[in-house]
Amino acid sequence: MIKTFAPATVAAILFFAFMTPFSCIQSDTQEVSPDLGRPQKGVVSGSATDAAGKPLPNATIVVNNTQFYNHNVLAETDAKGKYSLSLTPGSWYVRGTTKIRFDNKNYVLDLHPDSDAPFAGTEGAVRNLSLRIAGERTGQFGNDGFYGGQVEVFASGLPTDQMMLTLQPVGNLLDGSTGKLITAKPQQSYLDNVPLGKYKVTASIGGQFLRVRVRNTGQEYGAAVTASFDPAYTGAEGRYKLNIEVSE
Known part of the structure:
Protein backbone atom coordinates (compact mmCIF):
# COMPACT_ATOMS: atom_id res chain seq x y z
CA MET A 1 0.00 0.00 0.00
CA ILE A 2 1.39 3.34 -1.03
CA LYS A 3 0.86 6.23 1.38
CA THR A 4 0.20 9.73 0.12
CA PHE A 5 0.77 13.04 1.91
CA ALA A 6 -0.92 16.36 1.68
CA PRO A 7 1.18 19.13 0.02
CA ALA A 8 1.61 20.94 3.33
CA THR A 9 2.95 17.76 4.96
CA VAL A 10 5.45 17.17 2.10
CA ALA A 11 6.71 20.74 2.44
CA ALA A 12 7.24 20.28 6.17
CA ILE A 13 9.18 17.04 5.62
CA LEU A 14 11.43 18.66 3.00
CA PHE A 15 12.04 21.70 5.22
CA PHE A 16 13.07 19.48 8.14
CA ALA A 17 15.34 17.29 5.95
CA PHE A 18 17.23 20.28 4.56
CA MET A 19 17.45 22.34 7.75
CA THR A 20 18.49 19.68 10.26
CA PRO A 21 22.14 19.17 9.05
CA PHE A 22 22.75 22.90 8.96
CA SER A 23 21.44 23.28 12.51
CA CYS A 24 23.85 20.57 13.75
CA ILE A 25 26.85 22.24 12.11
CA GLN A 26 25.97 25.58 13.60
CA SER A 27 25.65 24.05 17.08
CA ASP A 28 29.05 22.33 16.82
CA THR A 29 30.69 25.55 15.64
CA GLN A 30 29.31 27.48 18.57
CA GLU A 31 30.68 24.91 21.03
CA VAL A 32 34.25 25.16 19.75
CA SER A 33 34.26 28.88 18.92
CA PRO A 34 36.71 29.79 21.77
CA ASP A 35 39.33 27.58 20.10
CA LEU A 36 38.74 29.30 16.77
CA GLY A 37 40.03 32.59 18.14
CA ARG A 38 36.71 34.38 18.47
CA PRO A 39 36.93 36.91 21.32
CA GLN A 40 34.08 37.90 23.59
CA LYS A 41 33.54 41.57 24.32
CA GLY A 42 35.06 42.64 27.62
CA VAL A 43 36.82 39.31 28.14
CA VAL A 44 40.31 37.95 27.46
CA SER A 45 40.58 34.18 27.44
CA GLY A 46 42.85 31.43 26.20
CA SER A 47 44.96 28.47 27.21
CA ALA A 48 48.51 27.65 28.27
CA THR A 49 50.32 24.56 27.01
CA ASP A 50 53.70 22.90 27.43
CA ALA A 51 56.16 22.08 24.66
CA ALA A 52 54.18 18.95 23.76
CA GLY A 53 50.90 20.86 23.55
CA LYS A 54 49.57 19.51 26.85
CA PRO A 55 47.67 21.82 29.23
CA LEU A 56 49.62 23.79 31.82
CA PRO A 57 47.48 24.05 34.97
CA ASN A 58 48.23 26.72 37.60
CA ALA A 59 50.17 28.89 35.16
CA THR A 60 50.15 32.56 36.14
CA ILE A 61 48.44 34.90 33.68
CA VAL A 62 49.07 38.65 33.85
CA VAL A 63 47.02 41.03 31.70
CA ASN A 64 48.83 44.37 31.58
CA ASN A 65 47.52 47.80 30.69
CA THR A 66 49.64 49.44 27.97
CA GLN A 67 49.02 52.97 29.27
CA PHE A 68 49.38 52.74 33.04
CA TYR A 69 52.39 51.28 34.85
CA ASN A 70 51.73 48.37 37.24
CA HIS A 71 48.04 48.32 36.31
CA ASN A 72 47.19 44.68 35.65
CA VAL A 73 44.79 41.80 36.21
CA LEU A 74 45.97 38.41 37.48
CA ALA A 75 44.66 34.87 37.10
CA GLU A 76 45.76 31.23 37.11
CA THR A 77 44.92 28.60 34.51
CA ASP A 78 42.55 25.84 35.56
CA ALA A 79 43.17 22.08 35.43
CA LYS A 80 42.71 22.17 31.65
CA GLY A 81 45.19 25.02 31.23
CA LYS A 82 42.47 27.55 30.42
CA TYR A 83 41.76 31.04 31.75
CA SER A 84 39.19 33.80 31.31
CA LEU A 85 39.24 37.35 32.70
CA SER A 86 36.86 40.27 32.52
CA LEU A 87 38.48 43.59 31.58
CA THR A 88 37.68 47.25 31.88
CA PRO A 89 38.04 49.66 28.94
CA GLY A 90 41.65 50.37 27.94
CA SER A 91 44.47 48.84 25.94
CA TRP A 92 45.89 45.51 27.17
CA TYR A 93 48.41 42.75 26.45
CA VAL A 94 48.96 39.30 28.01
CA ARG A 95 51.92 37.67 29.74
CA GLY A 96 52.24 34.31 31.48
CA THR A 97 54.68 32.21 33.52
CA THR A 98 54.88 28.63 34.75
CA LYS A 99 56.98 26.99 37.45
CA ILE A 100 59.12 23.90 36.81
CA ARG A 101 61.41 21.91 39.09
CA PHE A 102 64.56 20.80 37.27
CA ASP A 103 67.98 19.62 38.47
CA ASN A 104 66.97 20.39 42.07
CA LYS A 105 66.27 24.00 41.13
CA ASN A 106 63.06 25.99 40.85
CA TYR A 107 62.55 27.73 37.52
CA VAL A 108 59.98 30.40 36.68
CA LEU A 109 59.66 30.39 32.90
CA ASP A 110 58.03 32.97 30.65
CA LEU A 111 55.33 31.68 28.32
CA HIS A 112 55.17 32.72 24.68
CA PRO A 113 51.95 34.49 23.59
CA ASP A 114 50.60 33.51 20.17
CA SER A 115 49.98 37.23 19.61
CA ASP A 116 51.55 40.18 21.39
CA ALA A 117 49.42 42.84 19.74
CA PRO A 118 47.56 45.15 22.16
CA PHE A 119 43.78 44.87 22.22
CA ALA A 120 40.86 46.91 23.54
CA GLY A 121 39.32 45.65 26.74
CA THR A 122 35.86 46.48 25.42
CA GLU A 123 36.43 44.24 22.38
CA GLY A 124 38.15 41.39 24.23
CA ALA A 125 40.65 38.93 22.78
CA VAL A 126 41.86 35.34 22.73
CA ARG A 127 45.50 34.93 23.74
CA ASN A 128 47.00 31.45 23.95
CA LEU A 129 50.43 30.91 25.50
CA SER A 130 52.99 28.11 25.24
CA LEU A 131 56.19 27.03 26.97
CA ARG A 132 59.44 27.66 25.11
CA ILE A 133 62.95 26.99 26.39
CA ALA A 134 64.65 28.53 23.35
CA GLY A 135 63.77 30.81 20.48
CA GLU A 136 63.23 34.51 19.94
CA ARG A 137 60.84 36.47 22.12
CA THR A 138 58.16 38.75 20.68
CA GLY A 139 60.11 42.00 21.08
CA GLN A 140 56.98 43.79 22.28
CA PHE A 141 56.44 45.54 25.62
CA GLY A 142 59.91 44.69 26.93
CA ASN A 143 59.76 41.05 25.87
CA ASP A 144 63.13 41.21 24.12
CA GLY A 145 65.89 38.66 23.59
CA PHE A 146 65.50 34.89 23.73
CA TYR A 147 63.78 32.23 25.79
CA GLY A 148 66.98 30.18 25.81
Missing part, protein backbone atom coordinates in the same frame (compact mmCIF):
# COMPACT_ATOMS: atom_id res chain seq x y z
CA GLY A 149 69.70 30.66 28.40
CA GLN A 150 72.90 32.65 27.97
CA VAL A 151 76.40 31.24 28.48
CA GLU A 152 79.07 33.78 29.36
CA VAL A 153 82.74 32.82 29.13
CA PHE A 154 85.29 34.34 31.50
CA ALA A 155 88.78 33.67 30.15
CA SER A 156 91.39 36.14 31.33
CA GLY A 157 94.16 36.42 28.74
CA LEU A 158 92.62 33.90 26.35
CA PRO A 159 91.07 34.86 22.99
CA THR A 160 87.41 33.91 23.33
CA ASP A 161 86.83 34.64 19.63
CA GLN A 162 89.10 31.65 18.88
CA MET A 163 87.58 29.43 21.53
CA MET A 164 85.24 26.53 20.78
CA LEU A 165 82.66 25.53 23.37
CA THR A 166 80.97 22.14 23.35
CA LEU A 167 77.77 21.59 25.32
CA GLN A 168 76.62 17.99 25.62
CA PRO A 169 73.09 17.60 27.08
CA VAL A 170 72.91 15.52 30.24
CA GLY A 171 69.49 13.87 30.24
CA ASN A 172 66.40 15.58 28.84
CA LEU A 173 66.09 19.34 28.62
CA LEU A 174 64.01 21.38 31.02
CA ASP A 175 60.80 20.88 29.01
CA GLY A 176 61.34 17.11 28.78
CA SER A 177 62.55 17.15 25.18
CA THR A 178 65.75 15.57 23.88
CA GLY A 179 68.61 18.03 23.54
CA LYS A 180 71.27 18.22 20.84
CA LEU A 181 75.04 18.61 20.99
CA ILE A 182 76.04 22.27 20.67
CA THR A 183 79.44 23.26 19.31
CA ALA A 184 79.94 26.99 18.83
CA LYS A 185 82.29 29.93 19.27
CA PRO A 186 81.27 32.60 21.78
CA GLN A 187 80.41 35.95 20.25
CA GLN A 188 82.10 38.62 22.39
CA SER A 189 82.27 36.03 25.22
CA TYR A 190 78.58 35.03 24.93
CA LEU A 191 76.53 32.15 23.60
CA ASP A 192 72.88 33.19 23.40
CA ASN A 193 69.66 31.22 23.13
CA VAL A 194 70.96 27.89 24.46
CA PRO A 195 67.97 25.57 25.15
CA LEU A 196 67.52 25.41 28.91
CA GLY A 197 68.84 22.19 30.38
CA LYS A 198 71.84 20.55 32.00
CA TYR A 199 75.08 20.28 30.01
CA LYS A 200 78.57 18.85 30.14
CA VAL A 201 80.74 21.76 28.99
CA THR A 202 84.22 21.66 27.47
CA ALA A 203 86.34 24.38 25.85
CA SER A 204 89.25 24.33 23.41
CA ILE A 205 91.41 26.57 21.25
CA GLY A 206 92.96 25.17 18.08
CA GLY A 207 92.08 21.65 19.15
CA GLN A 208 93.80 21.99 22.53
CA PHE A 209 91.43 21.47 25.43
CA LEU A 210 91.30 23.99 28.25
CA ARG A 211 90.30 23.71 31.90
CA VAL A 212 86.80 24.84 32.88
CA ARG A 213 84.61 25.42 35.91
CA VAL A 214 81.43 27.24 36.89
CA ARG A 215 82.38 30.73 37.99
CA ASN A 216 82.11 31.81 41.63
CA THR A 217 81.12 28.41 43.01
CA GLY A 218 84.40 27.38 44.60
CA GLN A 219 84.88 24.56 42.09
CA GLU A 220 88.26 23.27 41.00
CA TYR A 221 89.12 23.50 37.30
CA GLY A 222 88.63 20.32 35.30
CA ALA A 223 88.64 19.00 31.75
CA ALA A 224 84.85 19.38 31.74
CA VAL A 225 82.13 20.75 33.99
CA THR A 226 78.49 19.68 34.26
CA ALA A 227 75.97 22.33 35.22
CA SER A 228 72.51 23.80 34.60
CA PHE A 229 71.41 27.41 34.31
CA ASP A 230 70.82 29.82 37.19
CA PRO A 231 68.91 33.13 37.34
CA ALA A 232 70.72 35.80 35.33
CA TYR A 233 70.86 37.89 38.51
CA THR A 234 69.58 37.52 42.06
CA GLY A 235 65.81 37.30 42.05
CA ALA A 236 65.52 37.13 38.26
CA GLU A 237 62.65 35.16 36.74
CA GLY A 238 62.44 34.05 33.13
CA ARG A 239 66.07 34.95 32.36
CA TYR A 240 68.77 32.33 32.98
CA LYS A 241 72.51 32.20 32.61
CA LEU A 242 75.52 29.87 32.94
CA ASN A 243 78.86 31.50 33.75
CA ILE A 244 81.84 29.41 32.65
CA GLU A 245 85.39 30.25 33.67
CA VAL A 246 88.19 28.98 31.40
CA SER A 247 91.91 28.62 32.02
CA GLU A 248 94.90 26.99 30.33
Whole structure:
Protein backbone atom coordinates (compact mmCIF):
# COMPACT_ATOMS: atom_id res chain seq x y z
CA MET A 1 0.00 0.00 0.00
CA ILE A 2 1.39 3.34 -1.03
CA LYS A 3 0.86 6.23 1.38
CA THR A 4 0.20 9.73 0.12
CA PHE A 5 0.77 13.04 1.91
CA ALA A 6 -0.92 16.36 1.68
CA PRO A 7 1.18 19.13 0.02
CA ALA A 8 1.61 20.94 3.33
CA THR A 9 2.95 17.76 4.96
CA VAL A 10 5.45 17.17 2.10
CA ALA A 11 6.71 20.74 2.44
CA ALA A 12 7.24 20.28 6.17
CA ILE A 13 9.18 17.04 5.62
CA LEU A 14 11.43 18.66 3.00
CA PHE A 15 12.04 21.70 5.22
CA PHE A 16 13.07 19.48 8.14
CA ALA A 17 15.34 17.29 5.95
CA PHE A 18 17.23 20.28 4.56
CA MET A 19 17.45 22.34 7.75
CA THR A 20 18.49 19.68 10.26
CA PRO A 21 22.14 19.17 9.05
CA PHE A 22 22.75 22.90 8.96
CA SER A 23 21.44 23.28 12.51
CA CYS A 24 23.85 20.57 13.75
CA ILE A 25 26.85 22.24 12.11
CA GLN A 26 25.97 25.58 13.60
CA SER A 27 25.65 24.05 17.08
CA ASP A 28 29.05 22.33 16.82
CA THR A 29 30.69 25.55 15.64
CA GLN A 30 29.31 27.48 18.57
CA GLU A 31 30.68 24.91 21.03
CA VAL A 32 34.25 25.16 19.75
CA SER A 33 34.26 28.88 18.92
CA PRO A 34 36.71 29.79 21.77
CA ASP A 35 39.33 27.58 20.10
CA LEU A 36 38.74 29.30 16.77
CA GLY A 37 40.03 32.59 18.14
CA ARG A 38 36.71 34.38 18.47
CA PRO A 39 36.93 36.91 21.32
CA GLN A 40 34.08 37.90 23.59
CA LYS A 41 33.54 41.57 24.32
CA GLY A 42 35.06 42.64 27.62
CA VAL A 43 36.82 39.31 28.14
CA VAL A 44 40.31 37.95 27.46
CA SER A 45 40.58 34.18 27.44
CA GLY A 46 42.85 31.43 26.20
CA SER A 47 44.96 28.47 27.21
CA ALA A 48 48.51 27.65 28.27
CA THR A 49 50.32 24.56 27.01
CA ASP A 50 53.70 22.90 27.43
CA ALA A 51 56.16 22.08 24.66
CA ALA A 52 54.18 18.95 23.76
CA GLY A 53 50.90 20.86 23.55
CA LYS A 54 49.57 19.51 26.85
CA PRO A 55 47.67 21.82 29.23
CA LEU A 56 49.62 23.79 31.82
CA PRO A 57 47.48 24.05 34.97
CA ASN A 58 48.23 26.72 37.60
CA ALA A 59 50.17 28.89 35.16
CA THR A 60 50.15 32.56 36.14
CA ILE A 61 48.44 34.90 33.68
CA VAL A 62 49.07 38.65 33.85
CA VAL A 63 47.02 41.03 31.70
CA ASN A 64 48.83 44.37 31.58
CA ASN A 65 47.52 47.80 30.69
CA THR A 66 49.64 49.44 27.97
CA GLN A 67 49.02 52.97 29.27
CA PHE A 68 49.38 52.74 33.04
CA TYR A 69 52.39 51.28 34.85
CA ASN A 70 51.73 48.37 37.24
CA HIS A 71 48.04 48.32 36.31
CA ASN A 72 47.19 44.68 35.65
CA VAL A 73 44.79 41.80 36.21
CA LEU A 74 45.97 38.41 37.48
CA ALA A 75 44.66 34.87 37.10
CA GLU A 76 45.76 31.23 37.11
CA THR A 77 44.92 28.60 34.51
CA ASP A 78 42.55 25.84 35.56
CA ALA A 79 43.17 22.08 35.43
CA LYS A 80 42.71 22.17 31.65
CA GLY A 81 45.19 25.02 31.23
CA LYS A 82 42.47 27.55 30.42
CA TYR A 83 41.76 31.04 31.75
CA SER A 84 39.19 33.80 31.31
CA LEU A 85 39.24 37.35 32.70
CA SER A 86 36.86 40.27 32.52
CA LEU A 87 38.48 43.59 31.58
CA THR A 88 37.68 47.25 31.88
CA PRO A 89 38.04 49.66 28.94
CA GLY A 90 41.65 50.37 27.94
CA SER A 91 44.47 48.84 25.94
CA TRP A 92 45.89 45.51 27.17
CA TYR A 93 48.41 42.75 26.45
CA VAL A 94 48.96 39.30 28.01
CA ARG A 95 51.92 37.67 29.74
CA GLY A 96 52.24 34.31 31.48
CA THR A 97 54.68 32.21 33.52
CA THR A 98 54.88 28.63 34.75
CA LYS A 99 56.98 26.99 37.45
CA ILE A 100 59.12 23.90 36.81
CA ARG A 101 61.41 21.91 39.09
CA PHE A 102 64.56 20.80 37.27
CA ASP A 103 67.98 19.62 38.47
CA ASN A 104 66.97 20.39 42.07
CA LYS A 105 66.27 24.00 41.13
CA ASN A 106 63.06 25.99 40.85
CA TYR A 107 62.55 27.73 37.52
CA VAL A 108 59.98 30.40 36.68
CA LEU A 109 59.66 30.39 32.90
CA ASP A 110 58.03 32.97 30.65
CA LEU A 111 55.33 31.68 28.32
CA HIS A 112 55.17 32.72 24.68
CA PRO A 113 51.95 34.49 23.59
CA ASP A 114 50.60 33.51 20.17
CA SER A 115 49.98 37.23 19.61
CA ASP A 116 51.55 40.18 21.39
CA ALA A 117 49.42 42.84 19.74
CA PRO A 118 47.56 45.15 22.16
CA PHE A 119 43.78 44.87 22.22
CA ALA A 120 40.86 46.91 23.54
CA GLY A 121 39.32 45.65 26.74
CA THR A 122 35.86 46.48 25.42
CA GLU A 123 36.43 44.24 22.38
CA GLY A 124 38.15 41.39 24.23
CA ALA A 125 40.65 38.93 22.78
CA VAL A 126 41.86 35.34 22.73
CA ARG A 127 45.50 34.93 23.74
CA ASN A 128 47.00 31.45 23.95
CA LEU A 129 50.43 30.91 25.50
CA SER A 130 52.99 28.11 25.24
CA LEU A 131 56.19 27.03 26.97
CA ARG A 132 59.44 27.66 25.11
CA ILE A 133 62.95 26.99 26.39
CA ALA A 134 64.65 28.53 23.35
CA GLY A 135 63.77 30.81 20.48
CA GLU A 136 63.23 34.51 19.94
CA ARG A 137 60.84 36.47 22.12
CA THR A 138 58.16 38.75 20.68
CA GLY A 139 60.11 42.00 21.08
CA GLN A 140 56.98 43.79 22.28
CA PHE A 141 56.44 45.54 25.62
CA GLY A 142 59.91 44.69 26.93
CA ASN A 143 59.76 41.05 25.87
CA ASP A 144 63.13 41.21 24.12
CA GLY A 145 65.89 38.66 23.59
CA PHE A 146 65.50 34.89 23.73
CA TYR A 147 63.78 32.23 25.79
CA GLY A 148 66.98 30.18 25.81
CA GLY A 149 69.70 30.66 28.40
CA GLN A 150 72.90 32.65 27.97
CA VAL A 151 76.40 31.24 28.48
CA GLU A 152 79.07 33.78 29.36
CA VAL A 153 82.74 32.82 29.13
CA PHE A 154 85.29 34.34 31.50
CA ALA A 155 88.78 33.67 30.15
CA SER A 156 91.39 36.14 31.33
CA GLY A 157 94.16 36.42 28.74
CA LEU A 158 92.62 33.90 26.35
CA PRO A 159 91.07 34.86 22.99
CA THR A 160 87.41 33.91 23.33
CA ASP A 161 86.83 34.64 19.63
CA GLN A 162 89.10 31.65 18.88
CA MET A 163 87.58 29.43 21.53
CA MET A 164 85.24 26.53 20.78
CA LEU A 165 82.66 25.53 23.37
CA THR A 166 80.97 22.14 23.35
CA LEU A 167 77.77 21.59 25.32
CA GLN A 168 76.62 17.99 25.62
CA PRO A 169 73.09 17.60 27.08
CA VAL A 170 72.91 15.52 30.24
CA GLY A 171 69.49 13.87 30.24
CA ASN A 172 66.40 15.58 28.84
CA LEU A 173 66.09 19.34 28.62
CA LEU A 174 64.01 21.38 31.02
CA ASP A 175 60.80 20.88 29.01
CA GLY A 176 61.34 17.11 28.78
CA SER A 177 62.55 17.15 25.18
CA THR A 178 65.75 15.57 23.88
CA GLY A 179 68.61 18.03 23.54
CA LYS A 180 71.27 18.22 20.84
CA LEU A 181 75.04 18.61 20.99
CA ILE A 182 76.04 22.27 20.67
CA THR A 183 79.44 23.26 19.31
CA ALA A 184 79.94 26.99 18.83
CA LYS A 185 82.29 29.93 19.27
CA PRO A 186 81.27 32.60 21.78
CA GLN A 187 80.41 35.95 20.25
CA GLN A 188 82.10 38.62 22.39
CA SER A 189 82.27 36.03 25.22
CA TYR A 190 78.58 35.03 24.93
CA LEU A 191 76.53 32.15 23.60
CA ASP A 192 72.88 33.19 23.40
CA ASN A 193 69.66 31.22 23.13
CA VAL A 194 70.96 27.89 24.46
CA PRO A 195 67.97 25.57 25.15
CA LEU A 196 67.52 25.41 28.91
CA GLY A 197 68.84 22.19 30.38
CA LYS A 198 71.84 20.55 32.00
CA TYR A 199 75.08 20.28 30.01
CA LYS A 200 78.57 18.85 30.14
CA VAL A 201 80.74 21.76 28.99
CA THR A 202 84.22 21.66 27.47
CA ALA A 203 86.34 24.38 25.85
CA SER A 204 89.25 24.33 23.41
CA ILE A 205 91.41 26.57 21.25
CA GLY A 206 92.96 25.17 18.08
CA GLY A 207 92.08 21.65 19.15
CA GLN A 208 93.80 21.99 22.53
CA PHE A 209 91.43 21.47 25.43
CA LEU A 210 91.30 23.99 28.25
CA ARG A 211 90.30 23.71 31.90
CA VAL A 212 86.80 24.84 32.88
CA ARG A 213 84.61 25.42 35.91
CA VAL A 214 81.43 27.24 36.89
CA ARG A 215 82.38 30.73 37.99
CA ASN A 216 82.11 31.81 41.63
CA THR A 217 81.12 28.41 43.01
CA GLY A 218 84.40 27.38 44.60
CA GLN A 219 84.88 24.56 42.09
CA GLU A 220 88.26 23.27 41.00
CA TYR A 221 89.12 23.50 37.30
CA GLY A 222 88.63 20.32 35.30
CA ALA A 223 88.64 19.00 31.75
CA ALA A 224 84.85 19.38 31.74
CA VAL A 225 82.13 20.75 33.99
CA THR A 226 78.49 19.68 34.26
CA ALA A 227 75.97 22.33 35.22
CA SER A 228 72.51 23.80 34.60
CA PHE A 229 71.41 27.41 34.31
CA ASP A 230 70.82 29.82 37.19
CA PRO A 231 68.91 33.13 37.34
CA ALA A 232 70.72 35.80 35.33
CA TYR A 233 70.86 37.89 38.51
CA THR A 234 69.58 37.52 42.06
CA GLY A 235 65.81 37.30 42.05
CA ALA A 236 65.52 37.13 38.26
CA GLU A 237 62.65 35.16 36.74
CA GLY A 238 62.44 34.05 33.13
CA ARG A 239 66.07 34.95 32.36
CA TYR A 240 68.77 32.33 32.98
CA LYS A 241 72.51 32.20 32.61
CA LEU A 242 75.52 29.87 32.94
CA ASN A 243 78.86 31.50 33.75
CA ILE A 244 81.84 29.41 32.65
CA GLU A 245 85.39 30.25 33.67
CA VAL A 246 88.19 28.98 31.40
CA SER A 247 91.91 28.62 32.02
CA GLU A 248 94.90 26.99 30.33
